[in-house]
Amino acid sequence: MNRREFAAALAALAAMPTAIGGTALALTQGASGHPRLLVSSAEWTSLATRRKADPDLDRFVALVLDRARKDLDRSQLERKLDGRRLLGVSREFIRRVLQWAFAFRTTGDVVFLDRARREMLAVAAFPDWNPSHYLDVAEMTAGMAIGYDWLFNELPADARATIRQAIVGNGIGQARNGHKTFRSTNNWSQVCIGGMVLGALAVRDDEPALARDLLAAAQKDVFIGLSAYKPDGVYPEGPGYWSYGTTYSVLLIAALRNAGMSDWGVLAAPGFAGSAEFYAHSIGPSAKHFNFADGNEGQELPSPIVYLARELNQPALLTAKRDMIRKNQGVADRFAPLSILWWPAAESAPLPPLSYAGQGPQPVAIWRSSWTDPDAFWFAIKGGGAGHNHGHMDAGSFVLDMDGLRWAKDLGMQDYLSLESRGIDLWNMKQDSSRWKVFRLGSDAHNTLTVSGQPHSATAMASLRMVSDREALIDLAQVLGLRQATRRARFSNDAVEIEDQIEGATPGRDIRWAMCTEADIRIEGKTAILSQKGKLLHARFDGDTTRLEIRDISAPRSEIDHANPNTRQLIAVAPAGADSGWRLGVRFTRG
Ligand SMILES: [Zn+2]
Secondary structure (H helix, E strand, O other): OOHHHHHHHHHHHHHOOOOOOOHHHHHOOOOOOOOOOOOOHHHHHOHHHHHHHOHHHHHHHHHHHHHHHHHHHOOOOOOOOEOOEOHHHHHHHHHHHHHHHHHHHHHOOHHHHHHHHHHHHHHHOOOOOOOOOHHHHHHHHHHHHHHHHHOOOOOOHHHHHHHHHHHHHHHHHHHOOOOHHHHOOOHHHHHHHHHHHHHHHHHOOOOHHHHHHHHHHHHHHHHHHHHHHOOOOOOOOHHHHHHHHHHHHHHHHHHHHHOOOOOOOOOOOOOOOOHHHHHHHOEOOOOEEOOOOOOOOEOOOOHHHHHHHHHOOOHHHHHHHHHHHHOOOOOOOOOHHHHHHHOOOOOOOOOOOOEEEEOOOOOEEEEEOOOOOOOOOEEEEEOEOOOOOOOOOOOOOEEEEEOOEEEEEOOOOOOHHHHHOOOOOOOOOOOOOHHHHOHHHOHHHOOOEEEOOOOOOOOOOEEEEEEEOOEEEEEOHHHHOOOEEEEEEEEEOOEEEEEEEEEOOOOOOEEEEEEEEOOEEEEEOOEEEEEEOOEEEEEEEOOOOOEEEEEEOOOOOOOOOOOOOOOEEEEEEEEOOOOOOEEEEEEEEEO
């Protein structure tokens, strides 16, 4: 939406009748005890006041309402699988139903109620929600539960009964005594438990025994998936998957609390609440993620960062999200109405520290020169490696922002269907798996070291130790299969230095340093001058035998790979010395 369209949308909203006798009624809990899922009566009724006090929140609401109205014309969802997944349909269903239920409750316009009802009845008529890929069931149940609850008092009795039967028959009835997904150690456990509990809480008046059994089964397994946050909140599947898994754990917390129950200790689980800091630090001034593992660069406005910023009383964790709203972004997230309802007051709050470090399977160090300067230096680097859920061969890899641009980038994930449909054994993480033949996932594509083109070890994980607040030491020896190999990263407000040292390499063997970038590169001696959008970054290398090269990686490397448009690698190669040692230093500064 451009500025003029946005102004028009605001004007249209202002002109809209504020109620057709229903707004005030729709915002309070009826005698039925609904609505009760996720949002308190106070959060609903205070929204108008909070909008007046916070222009960002006001704009966010206007954006969501505008989108809700534009989406009214969309054709109804159908049960169409994409490969083995119905997940895209489940997610679009959540997005639609939440925004229409929210739009009805805040404007009183029955056109939204009617559209949400029709969409829910269409999905209730699906023969199933694809239980062979249970995430699809869990997400569909979540959307259906929220729509059912938020609109309960206005839905006709027969629609209520149909929707409730679908929640039971296609959803929670299959997990009455738990489900195998509850015990997985990745985001699946969080999503499936969260979705099923929402379903149970929505219908428990009519299905008390079923709800009681399901809640007990969910509570029993809830900490299995939450172990991912130990010890410091660095989510091992990266910030994109943090948003996914944490969304459903925050839904669980909010749903239990609003049902008058305890949150089962989820918020206090080791590393869980603190993971909001990991997430906020993992977004650079370019507005892009440190997208290690199977992640994408692009950020969204996920509801858990809003909820946790409020719970932690750290509204400054939303700085990057306020910037998004001011650019009319942030409405693509399917739970955007929850972000609105949970939005904390815009109090002046201390900014987070400039340095962040956290341990776990994928340890990271992240530094920035400022939270408020859009041109700030920002650098993030990781240990860990391939041997974990959604892992890439990215031990030692780093990303770098300066002047609001990303200079060193991670190519990120490649969509799963494109690989599964070509026979890639995508979830086999062993050394000889075809997973590691995918360019973006292997060590060759990451901003790290490789020896003679050898892939990193698929099982070794690199430790990361903080030498000081702004210096990290990563041990790459096992990952590279060498006696000794370290990467040391130092940050100052206007420079980043990386120093790599190796012992025990075969003399004369080429050792390669690499970095992916969308910047143009010019090489002058031992210096690479990177340029994009009129800005310059210098990378000065040392070492007598170092050769600098540029490798175009924009075209797919093989038929299984996707293209990486406008992307190249800066490569520095030097042979190991006669004493089996090798050393390379590089210093990044503003040009
Ligand atoms: Zn990667």
